[in-house]
Structures are given as structure tokens and as C-alpha cells.
Amino acid sequence: MARVLVVDDAAFMRKVLTDALVAGGHEVVGEAGDGDAALDAYKDLQPDLVTLDITMPEKDGLATLRELVDIDPTARVVICSALGQETKVLDAIKAGAKDFVVKPFERERLLGAVEKAVA
Amino acid sequence: MSPADVASAADALMRLGASTAEAVAKSLDAICPSPVERGDVTVVPGEESPFEGFPFEDGPAVAVSVHYVDGVTGGNVLLMTAPGARAIAAAMGSDAVAAPPPSDAASADDAPAADGPTELELSAVAEAANQMFAAAASATGVVLSQEVEIAPPDTRLLDSAAAACEAFDATPHAVSATFVVCGEPCRLVQLVPNAFVLRMTRALDEQGTEQLSGDGGLSALGIARRTEPGEERALDDALRDIRVRVWAELGRTRVSLGAAPELPPGAVLELDRKADDPVDLYVNGLRFASGRLVLTDEGEWALRLEEVAGRTEPVLAGDGFRPPAVASDPPADAGFRPPAVASDPPADAGFRPPAVASDPPAGDVTTEEEI
Numbered sequence: 001m002a003r004v005l006v007v008d009d010a011a012f013m014r015k016v017l018t019d020a021l022v023a024g025g026h027e028v029v030g031e032a033g034d035g036d037a038a039l040d041a042y043k044d045l046q047p048d049l050v051t052l053d054i055t056m057p058e059k060d061g062l063a064t065l066r067e068l069v070d071i072d073p074t075a076r077v078v079i080c081s082a083l084g085q086e087t088k089v090l091d092a093i094k095a096g097a098k099d100f101v102v103k104p105f106e107r108e109r110l111l112g113a114v115e116k117a118v119a
Numbered sequence: 120m121s122p123a124d125v126a127s128a129a130d131a132l133m134r135l136g137a138s139t140a141e142a143v144a145k146s147l148d149a150i151c152p153s154p155v156e157r158g159d160v161t162v163v164p165g166e167e168s169p170f171e172g173f174p175f176e177d178g179p180a181v182a183v184s185v186h187y188v189d190g191v192t193g194g195n196v197l198l199m200t201a202p203g204a205r206a207i208a209a210a211m212g213s214d215a216v217a218a219p220p221p222s223d224a225a226s227a228d229d230a231p232a233a234d235g236p237t238e239l240e241l242s243a244v245a246e247a248a249n250q251m252f253a254a255a256a257s258a259t260g261v262v263l264s265q266e267v268e269i270a271p272p273d274t275r276l277l278d279s280a281a282a283a284c285e286a287f288d289a290t291p292h293a294v295s296a297t298f299v300v301c302g303e304p305c306r307l308v309q310l311v312p313n314a315f316v317l318r319m320t321r322a323l324d325e326q327g328t329e330q331l332s333g334d335g336g337l338s339a340l341g342i343a344r345r346t347e348p349g350e351e352r353a354l355d356d357a358l359r360d361i362r363v364r365v366w367a368e369l370g371r372t373r374v375s376l377g378a379a380p381e382l383p384p385g386a387v388l389e390l391d392r393k394a395d396d397p398v399d400l401y402v403n404g405l406r407f408a409s410g411r412l413v414l415t416d417e418g419e420w421a422l423r424l425e426e427v428a429g430r431t432e433p434v435l436a437g438d439g440f441r442p443p444a445v446a447s448d449p450p451a452d453a454g455f456r457p458p459a460v461a462s463d464p465p466a467d468a469g470f471r472p473p474a475v476a477s478d479p480p481a482g483d484v485t486t487e488e489e490i
Contacts, residue, residue, distance in 0.1 A: 088268075104149070
């Protein structure tokens with residue numbers, strides 16, 4: 001079981017992710033709707049893993065990831081992106097993301113990525 | 120802007136519209152339980168509002184806009200009725216997502232709106248639009264040979280076409296595509312600045328005219344192809360499902376705005392074509408072919424194609440375009456007959472545009488495979 005911080009600007013996606021993670025036996029310790037809120041929450045909550053959207057207002061997922069890795073080089077991050085953002089996903093993996101899932105995703109794919117990242 | 124530039128701009132807009140509409144339709148198909156009905160993709164004339172004609176009278180419509188942030192400028196608006204938005208949200212799983220407890224800070228987002236979709240449903244629709252337009256931006260990026268990034272979606276309720284015009288910055292160009300999603304009308308509007316058109320035109324020019332041969336005429340129809348082998352086949356297959364408007368044009372003329380309403384019954388307007396000149400066939404606003412009008416044995420007009428854009432080999436006699444309802448070939452002796460408007464009408468005939476020169480009703484459209 002992992003303690004997870006869910007970061008997505010869409011309230012609907014935060015709930016989809018939260019429900020899937022909880023159903024998979026994980027604990028969602030917090031949610032954030034933008035990059036700055038995600039960084040603050042990470043410092044406060046010290047989660048085992050972060051699910052991170054790419055397209056977000058103000059500070060996007062890639063910029064957030066780079067700052068997160070600066071704060072904690074051991075941070076475990078799974079990127080959640082829409083189809084068509086493959087270059088960004090590649091950049092995110094290079095920046096330290098452990099895995100990615102493409103929206104819309106199957107619950108098993110998300111849980112598999114989370115379990116692999118925290119293993 | 121020269122006539123050739125205007126044609127190139129229209130071509131670029133049509134290709135942009137077709138590829139984006141296809142990406143949106145495919146995303147909707149993946150989300151919705153019932154097949155998405157694809158409608159027309161049209162370049163909206165400059166003087167018209169791309170939001171006009173949407174059924175706002177049935178209640179506030181939901182508009183999700185997604186703008187480009189890198190690579191190109193402009194944006195997209197997905198307009199849907201409130202029931203349509205709720206249906207898409209349900210298909211996304213909004214009704215299956217557990218409602219948060221009232222004390223949850225995030226629950227402020229999820230309070231029901233005064234009417235129409237809840238905030239959670241609007242968020243689900245916005246996420247759907249985000250996924251659609253990310254895929255569409257990717258397709259556009261292939262044409263431009265450059266990555267195109269999108270901003271997060273912005274969702275709002277609009278109660279009129281005028282409100283929609285106020286909500287989104289006007290652009291010199293707009294492309295509209297219609298769909299029926301879960302039984303509800305849905306419209307994609309692309310707001311396109313001049314700079315985007317110029318970039319698309321340049322990119323398409325660089326791809327060369329070789330696409331006119333060997334691609335089943337898709338390029339001549341204003342529909343872009345990808346250049347990478349696997350993607351090219353998949354995109355072509357998908358594009359072939361797009362329904363396009365087809366019409367024949369007998370000829371044109373110009374009259375002053377003041378004179379047009381004064382035309383009396385019985386007036387004769389001379390067009391710019393001779394009686395034995397070929398008639399042009401248009402597909403989604405682009406001249407695609409020319410041919411001769413013939414009469415079928417059922418007494419309906421048909422067009423026998425003689426020349427098709429991008430094809431140098433002679434068109435076979437059997438390549439004629441007919442309305443889908445006409446099953447048999449024209450009789451061998453059915454030659455060209457000048458349309459009624461080109462000859463003196465009977466005294467009581469009055470002026471009216473010939474039926475084949477106007478846009479056909481929706482039920483008469485045909486797909487490019489039928490041409």
C-alpha cells in the first residue's frame with residue numbers, strides 16, 4: 001500500500017484517480033490542482049508517490065516534476081497524460097518520472113504503474 | 120491576397136478542420152457508448168458567426184475551449200447542449216465516481232450548478248475535451264512538422280450565439296464541424312488566426328503536390344495525409360468516414376446587393392458559362408472535378424465526370440457522380456441539357472437558383488467513395 005498525492009487540474013480526474021487508487025488498496029493522502037499546490041503538498045505530506053498530470057495552468061506537469069526532483073531526488077512520480085503528448089512524456093521520463101499512463105486509462109494499468117514505481 | 124492564395128488558405132483550413140474533426144470524433148467514439156455521427160466540416164465565411172445556428176434556445180450550452188500555447192496560435196471550442204454534456208460526462212464515468220464528503224476541501228468544485236450539469240460533470244467534459252484536443256494538436260503537429268501544445272481547457276455556459284462570440288476572441292478564419300453525440304448536437308469550432316493559416320499553407324506546400332496522385336483523391340478534397348507509413352494508412356482509413364458536402368455549380372454571376380431584392384419574377388440572369396461548358400463539382404467548398412449534366416431515366420439530374428483534380432488519366436464513362444438514390448446509369452442517349460435557368464423561362468417561371476447549384480440538403484450528401 002502506498003501513500004499517494006494526486007495532482008491534476010481537473011476535479012473529475014482527481015476523483016477518478018483517487019477512486020482507482022483506493023480501490024487498489026492505496027491511500028490518497030492529498031490532492032492538488034496545480035503545480036505550486038502540488039509542491040507545497042509534497043513537502044507537507046511526504047507521500048510515497050505522486051500521480052502528475054502534464055497539462056495544467058500556470059506551472060505544468062513537466063516544470064512541477066523538475067522542481068519536485070530538485071526538492072527530493074528520490075521522488076517517485078507517475079505521469080498521467082493525454083494521447084498526443086508523447087514528447088512531453090519522454091521529457092518527463094528523462095527528468096525522473098518512473099512511469100506514465102495515458103488517459104483514458106484502465107484501472108489495472110494505473111495500479112500496475114504505481115506498484116512498479118514503489119516496488 | 121491572390122485567388123491562388125485564397126484557394127490555398129481554404130485548402131489549409133479544410134485540412135486543419137478535417138484532421139481536427141477526425142481526432143475529436145475518434146476520441147468521442149472511444150468515450151461514448153453509441154457511435155458518433157459525423158456531420159459537415161465547413162470553412163465558415165468571414166461575415167458569419169461560427170456559433171450561429173446552434174440550438175441555444177433549448178437551454179444554456181456548454182462550451183469547452185482549448186487554446187494552443189506553443190507551436191501555433193488560435194484555439195478550439197467544443198459546443199454541446201447541456202444534455203449532451205451530461206451524457207458525455209456520464210460516458211466518462213462521472214456518475215460512477217464517488218461523491219466526496221461535504222467537508223472535503225475539493226468538494227467546493229462539485230456542488231451542483233444552479234441548472235444544467237454539475238461542476239463534476241463539467242470537469243469530466245473538460246477532461247474529455249482535453250484528451251480530444253491533445254490528440255488533434257498531435258495530428259496538426261504532424262502536418263506542421265512541429266509539436267503543438269495546448270493549454271488546459273476552459274469551460275463555460277453560454278446562452279446565445281452572441282454570448283459565444285463575446286466569450287471567444289474573433290479570428291479572421293473559422294472552421295466548423297458538426298457531430299451528433301449521444302443523440303445531441305455538438306459542434307467543434309476552430310478559431311484560426313492568419314498566422315496559423317500561413318503556417319499550414321506553407322507546410323502543405325512543402326509537402327508537395329505528389330499527394331494528389333495515388334491517395335484516392337483525399338488531398339484534392341482538402342484532407343491531409345501523414346507521411347509516416349503506418350500513421351498514413353490509419354489516418355486515411357479514419358478520414359474516409361468523414362461525410363462531406365458535394366454540389367455541382369452551373370455558373371456564377373454578380374449583382375449588386377441593391378438590385379438582388381428587386382429582381383422580378385421572370386427575370387433572367389446570365390451566368391458566366393456557356394450552355395455546353397462543363398459544370399464544376401465541389402466537395403466541401405473545393406473544386407474537385409468537372410463534368411456534364413445528364414438526365415437519368417428517373418428524370419433526375421446527374422453529373423458525368425470528365426476531369427478530376429489531380430488525375431491525369433481520362434475519367435471513364437462510368438465515373439459519373441449521381442445522387443445516391445439513382446441506381447441505374449444514365450441512358451446512352453442522355454446528353455447534356457442546358458439547365459432551365461440558362462434558357463428563357465416560361466412567363467410564370469420566375470427566377471430561382473437551379474437546384475443543383477445550391478448546397479444539397481443533409482440527406483443528399485455523399486461520401487468521397489461514392490464519387
